[in-house]
Structure formats: C-alpha cells, structure tokens
Amino acid sequence: MSSHPQDLSPARRASLRRLGLLGLLSLAASAQAENGSAAAWPNRPIKWIVAYPAGGGSDFLARQLAPQLSKQLGQQILIDNRPGAGGGIGTDAAAKSAADGYTWLSGDNGAMVFNSAMYKKLPYAVSDFQAVGLMARFPLLLVVNPQAGFSSVGQWLSDVKKSPGKFSYASPGVGSPHHLAMELLKDRSGSFIVHVPYRGTVNAVQDLLAGVVPMAILDTAASLPQIRAGKLRALAVLSSKRVAQLPDVPTFEELGLKGVDVSAWQGLFLPRGTPEPVNQKLGAELQKALALPELKARLEEFGLEVTPGDAAGLSRFVQQETEIWHRLIRERKLAAE
Incomplete structure (x- = not known):
C-alpha cells in the first residue's frame, strides 16, 4: 500500500521532488534535442x-x-x-x-x-x-496514334464496344494511375480493351508513336509535347474539367459518360x-x-x-x-x- 505524502519523511519527500525535477529536465532535454535536430536539418545532401x-x-x-x-x-x-x-x-x-x-x-x-x-x-x-x-x-488523357483511325470519342467508343478484345491500350505499368483510369473507363462504358503494361511512360509513348499499340492513357506531362507536335491525338480528358492547354479536348462527363473523374x-x-x-x-x-x-x-x-x-x-x-x-x-x- 502506498504511503500518504504526509507520512513520508522530509528526506524522502526531497528525493521524490528531485526525481520529478529530473523527469521534467529529461523531457525538456528531449524536446530541445528534437528541435535542435530540426534547426540543424539539413546539413548534408x-x-x-x-x-x-x-x-x-x-x-x-x-x-x-x-x-x-x-x-x-x-x-x-x-x-x-x-x-x-x-x-x-x-x-x-x-x-x-x-x-x-x-x-x-x-x-x-x-x-x-x-x-x-x-x-x-x-x-x-x-x-x-x-x-x-x-x-x-496530373490530368489523364485518352490518347491515340493518328494513324489508328479514331477521329472522335464517339467513334472510338463505338469501335471498341463493337469488337471486344480487338483493341489494346498502353499504360506505364500494372497498378499505375493510368492503368486504373482505363479500368474505370472500361467499367463505366461497358467496353473491353486489352491492357499492355510497359515499364514506364517513355516506353509506352515510344510504342504508341510507332503504332505498336493504337491508344494509351497518358498524363499531360508526358503527352503534351507529342500532341502539340501532331504526333498523337487527344480524344478526351478523364478528369472533371478540361485541360487549359487543350481547350478543345472535351471531358468524358461532357460527352455523357458519367462517373469518369480520375487523375494521377x-x-x-x-x-x-x-x-x-x-x-x-x-x-x-x-x-x-x-x-x-x-x-x-x-x-x-x-x-x-x-x-x-x-x-x-x-x-x-x-x-x-x-x-x-x-x-x-x-x-x-x-x-x-
């Protein structure tokens, strides 16, 4: 059973006070050290x-x-x-x-x-x-090779739905935002397009430019230079608003395909x-x-x-x-x- 403070001897009370003070000093030192490390950070590459x-x-x-x-x-x-x-x-x-x-x-x-x-x-x-x-x-775009024959989202959607599994699309990799964005698009449109995953965006873009794959989901940072050069064509934006740099490219929401709002x-x-x-x-x-x-x-x-x-x-x-x-x-x- 613990003793009541009044029952402790003066020496014992003084000892406990010292221990309490040491605890407070320890906490203060710890906080000071943490703040000190932040003040010194960073001191190397x-x-x-x-x-x-x-x-x-x-x-x-x-x-x-x-x-x-x-x-x-x-x-x-x-x-x-x-x-x-x-x-x-x-x-x-x-x-x-x-x-x-x-x-x-x-x-x-x-x-x-x-x-x-x-x-x-x-x-x-x-x-x-x-x-x-x-x-x-990063807004995501449905991008096609101009030689693939897709002139509009309506035509693209009609073609891919008419021939399930005939067409393929590139992404920077399995589990990437680009991959999941197309899966969402396929889910909302009731279409089936074969996924061709690449090891990174650069490789996906290279094969899209070469016509190895007809389409891809790409982010704006990777695709805008090619779109501006006329080497790729953007059909639609997968987010809820248009991209300022591509004011003529509609969103899927505008085209009547609801529930497609995703970006990296x-x-x-x-x-x-x-x-x-x-x-x-x-x-x-x-x-x-x-x-x-x-x-x-x-x-x-x-x-x-x-x-x-x-x-x-x-x-x-x-x-x-x-x-x-x-x-x-x-x-x-x-x-x-």
Whole structure:
C-alpha cells in the first residue's frame, strides 16, 4: 500500500521532488534535442526517391521542384529513380531508409493507394510513411496514334464496344494511375480493351508513336509535347474539367459518360518516425516553392494542376482515395503479381 505524502519523511519527500525535477529536465532535454535536430536539418545532401523511370510525369515534377527546394534548404537534392513493381521497388527502398529527413519519396495513387489492393503481398505498408504535403495532380488523357483511325470519342467508343478484345491500350505499368483510369473507363462504358503494361511512360509513348499499340492513357506531362507536335491525338480528358492547354479536348462527363473523374497525383512522403519539426519544416518549404509564380507557371505549362496541401490534408486524401479505388479493384477482380 502506498504511503500518504504526509507520512513520508522530509528526506524522502526531497528525493521524490528531485526525481520529478529530473523527469521534467529529461523531457525538456528531449524536446530541445528534437528541435535542435530540426534547426540543424539539413546539413548534408538529400536523396529524393522517384519510384518510376526518368522521363515520366513523376520524374518531371521532382526534377522541377528539386532545384528550388535545394536553394531554399541550402543542400543538394539528388533524384534517385527506382522503377519497378508499380512503384513498389522505390517505395520499399524509401520505407527502409533512416527516418532522419534525408530520404524523400514521391508517392502517388499507385504506391499509396492501388498497390495494397492489387498485390497479395507488399514489402512495405502505407503506414511506413508520414505525409508531408500534396504537390500536384496530373490530368489523364485518352490518347491515340493518328494513324489508328479514331477521329472522335464517339467513334472510338463505338469501335471498341463493337469488337471486344480487338483493341489494346498502353499504360506505364500494372497498378499505375493510368492503368486504373482505363479500368474505370472500361467499367463505366461497358467496353473491353486489352491492357499492355510497359515499364514506364517513355516506353509506352515510344510504342504508341510507332503504332505498336493504337491508344494509351497518358498524363499531360508526358503527352503534351507529342500532341502539340501532331504526333498523337487527344480524344478526351478523364478528369472533371478540361485541360487549359487543350481547350478543345472535351471531358468524358461532357460527352455523357458519367462517373469518369480520375487523375494521377503526387505527394511528398517521409519514412515514419521522422522528427515532427523536420516534417513541418519540409512541409512549409514545399508549400513556399509551389507558390512561386515562375515555378507554378512552368508546371502548368506541362498541364499539371499545382495542388499544395499540408500533411493532414494529404493523409485524409489518401484515405478517401483508398476507399474509392479499393472498391473498384475488388469489383473488377484486378490483381498484379
């Protein structure tokens, strides 16, 4: 049975007071050390993992942001492309990195939403990460080779529905936002088109240009230069509004196909356990960079929608996306191995 404070000797009470004081000092020292580490961070180069090949939309965004963030933080930022397994290889590498603020990850719908439903086993979990902030959305387009003979969405839809399985489409990979966007489109239109997954956007675009595949779902960053050059034709936008750089290209909603509203998106993530002051500092610097008119204009020129957001907002967004897309993946019995 514990003693009442009045029953303790003066020496015992003094000892307990010292212990309490030591505890408070320990907590204060711990907090000071964490704040100190944030104040000193970063004091060496930073690695930014992009889980897709160079040349795609994810790579484009990171390479546009890295020089500005490097300038703001005073340290070199090295882009580390680690493609494969629908973004799983690079994401796993980031998950196993030290939680010290020196390894960043560009996380997208694929790695942070789709993969946990598409793969039976993943080497990482979404809970291995903490959100920093949303960066941008990539509108997705139904794009065709001009020689394929599709002049409008109406004709395209009529042809693919008339001949199920005759046509194929390219995507940057199984489980990519582009792949799932077409699965949503097929679900809403009642069509069947064969999926031809590639190892990254660059390879998919090359075969589309060569006529190996007649169509693809591509993001604006990867497809706009080819569309402007007349080498590819955009039939429709898969998001709810038109792309400013392609004002004549309609949305599927406008064409009467409801429930087709999807885009690729990119958020910045850190390994779980990174000190909160570091997370907050990086989040603030990210929002500062995204607000710069010159950088924002450069991103928008390639069709990106700059969508800055804080850590809490990105976490909520990932949860909302998970609820929507896991249902579609289950219903369509989609899987990747």
